[in-house]
Amino acid sequence: MISFSSSSICFIIFLSILLFDSVLLCNGGKTSIYVRKAEKTVEMPLNSDVFQIPPGCNAPQQVHITQGDHVGKAVIVSWVTPDEPGSKTVVYWSEKNCEVKKKAVGKVYTYKFYNYTSGFIHHCTIKNLEYDTKYYYVVGDRNSKRKFWFTTPPPVGPDVPYTFGIMGDLGQTYDSNITLTHYERNPRNGQAVLFVGDLSYADNHPNHDNVRWDTWARFVERSVAYQPWIWTTGNHEIDFAPELGEKKPFKPFTHRYHVPYRASQSTAPFWYSIKRASAYIIVLSSYSAYGKYTPQYQWLEEELPKVNRSETPWLIVLVHSPWYNSYNYHYMEGETMRVMYEPWFVEHKVDIVLAGHVHAYERSERISNVAYTIVNGKCRPTKDQSAPVYITIGDGGNIEGLANNMTEPQPEYSAYREASFGHAIFDIKNRTHARYSWHRNHDGYAVEADSMWFFNRFWHPVDESSQWG
Ligand SMILES: *[C@@H]1O[C@H](CO)[C@@H](O)[C@H](O)[C@H]1NC(C)=O
Numbered sequence: 304m305i306s307f308s309s310s311s312i313c314f315i316i317f318l319s320i321l322l323f324d325s326v327l328l329c330n331g332g333k334t335s336i337y338v339r340k341a342e343k344t345v346e347m348p349l350n351s352d353v354f355q356i357p358p359g360c361n362a363p364q365q366v367h368i369t370q371g372d373h374v375g376k377a378v379i380v381s382w383v384t385p386d387e388p389g390s391k392t393v394v395y396w397s398e399k400n401c402e403v404k405k406k407a408v409g410k411v412y413t414y415k416f417y418n419y420t421s422g423f424i425h426h427c428t429i430k431n432l433e434y435d436t437k438y439y440y441v442v443g444d445r446n447s448k449r450k451f452w453f454t455t456p457p458p459v460g461p462d463v464p465y466t467f468g469i470m471g472d473l474g475q476t477y478d479s480n481i482t483l484t485h486y487e488r489n490p491r492n493g494q495a496v497l498f499v500g501d502l503s504y505a506d507n508h509p510n511h512d513n514v515r516w517d518t519w520a521r522f523v524e525r526s527v528a529y530q531p532w533i534w535t536t537g538n539h540e541i542d543f544a545p546e547l548g549e550k551k552p553f554k555p556f557t558h559r560y561h562v563p564y565r566a567s568q569s570t571a572p573f574w575y576s577i578k579r580a581s582a583y584i585i586v587l588s589s590y591s592a593y594g595k596y597t598p599q600y601q602w603l604e605e606e607l608p609k610v611n612r613s614e615t616p617w618l619i620v621l622v623h624s625p626w627y628n629s630y631n632y633h634y635m636e637g638e639t640m641r642v643m644y645e646p647w648f649v650e651h652k653v654d655i656v657l658a659g660h661v662h663a664y665e666r667s668e669r670i671s672n673v674a675y676t677i678v679n680g681k682c683r684p685t686k687d688q689s690a691p692v693y694i695t696i697g698d699g700g701n702i703e704g705l706a707n708n709m710t711e712p713q714p715e716y717s718a719y720r721e722a723s724f725g726h727a728i729f730d731i732k733n734r735t736h737a738r739y740s741w742h743r744n745h746d747g748y749a750v751e752a753d754s755m756w757f758f759n760r761f762w763h764p765v766d767e768s769s770q771w772g
Pocket residue numbers: 418419510
């Protein structure tokens with residue numbers, strides 16, 4: 304016979320109240336009942352395993368790759384040598400044809416930041432790769448050679464399945480390490496990462512200690528040396544420190560991370576686009592001018608009409624500062640950019656907008672707020688099937704900790720929000736369907752804490768939402 308103690312009955316009642324609360328009492332979507340203990344995030348110390356310097360004389364470290372052209376047939380390989388420039392050559396070969404070793408020669412850069420001097424930062428673009436092919440590549444000299452591999456994407460086309468991981472505001476704490484580990488072990492197997500900005504958080508250290516840029520790059524090498532991460536700049540990339548004599552914004556970032564911005568006729572590495580498989584990815588900069596007549600504005604105005612949804616059905620935008628955010632952090636920081644660009648996003652039927660900045664998770668309904676004209680009073684977001692879903696995923700686990708103070712009541716347009724660390728996966732199946740899932744760090748690797756099927760806005764613009772009132 305089973306007997307319940309009064310305390311366990313109390314607990315069950317308590318739990319059901321919590322559950323009912325979350326389902327019945329909120330005005331908008333769902334605020335998760337999962338309340339994470341507000342712990343302090345702690346940076347991994349400099350002698351942590353994840354920061355280890357590879358053995359060997361002047362061995363290449365901080366190896367990372369990103370897409371190197373507009374269509375996915377080139378890769379930018381980057382690495383740092385600590386003591387001397389060493390070899391600028393990448394030796395590479397395809398798995399299909401390992402007899403033919405090819406070489407590409409890159410360039411070396413260094414920079415100073417206050418009293419920090421960088422190592423020798425190498426960037427080398429490998430071009431004319433075959434699609435859908437595994438390549439091995441080697442960097443370094445004689446006895447400190449290091450070998451890695453990557454797989455090129457399939458040819459650009461409308462029904463090509465492809466799986467993107469999504470991370471933001473990662474930093475280098477123990478929680479950051481858990482986020483990356485969960486991404487790596489997710490059975491959905493991300494093939495490339497869409498990174499929504501705020502990489503190392505070096506600027507939280509005295510004098511923006513750029514050693515923390517080096518440690519960060521060593522930490523994430525285990526993923527980004529093998530699959531491209533698509534970079535967005537966040538506020539922690541600005542590194543504007545006139546008090547240190549550092550007056551040129553984005554100095555560490557632009558030296559360390561090269562992106563293929565010229566391939567999309569951009570004039571700066573902060574806004575650009577790439578095609579990858581069935582996706583067209585537009586990266587925007589919250590911290591570069593975006594008002595009318597600015598370079599970014601002109602570029603985006605010309606860029607959006609170029610997207611051919613018969614070729615790349617999925618239109619994805621990355622930006623750092625969210626436009627729709629119902630946390631009491633960075634509240635309305637994205638508003639001015641929203642006012643400038645949201646009408647274009649609706650006109651061009653963007654599928655999904657990914658942002659970071661707020662250290663928590665939130666997913667919106669399909670909504671827009673484009674009807675407002677100052678005088679007409681129509682200033683509330685309304686349901687709009689031509690509008691993107693907005694995801695805030697600044698929950699990588701950086702040193703600044705979790706954002707857990709939410710505006711109440713939850714706005715109607717907010718479909719799901721939760722203050723937990725995690726990552727997401729955007730798993731494109733074909734031109735009409737993509738499986739999206741968000742995975743909180745506290746669950747097992749395969750658990751989807753939030754998920755939905757995305758229906759493509761061009762090919763299948765059917766309402767996916769279940770609960771808009
Ligand atoms: C830079 O200056 C700070 C103090 O201003 C000092 O603690 C640090 O050791 C210096 N670093 C180098 C590389 O000289």
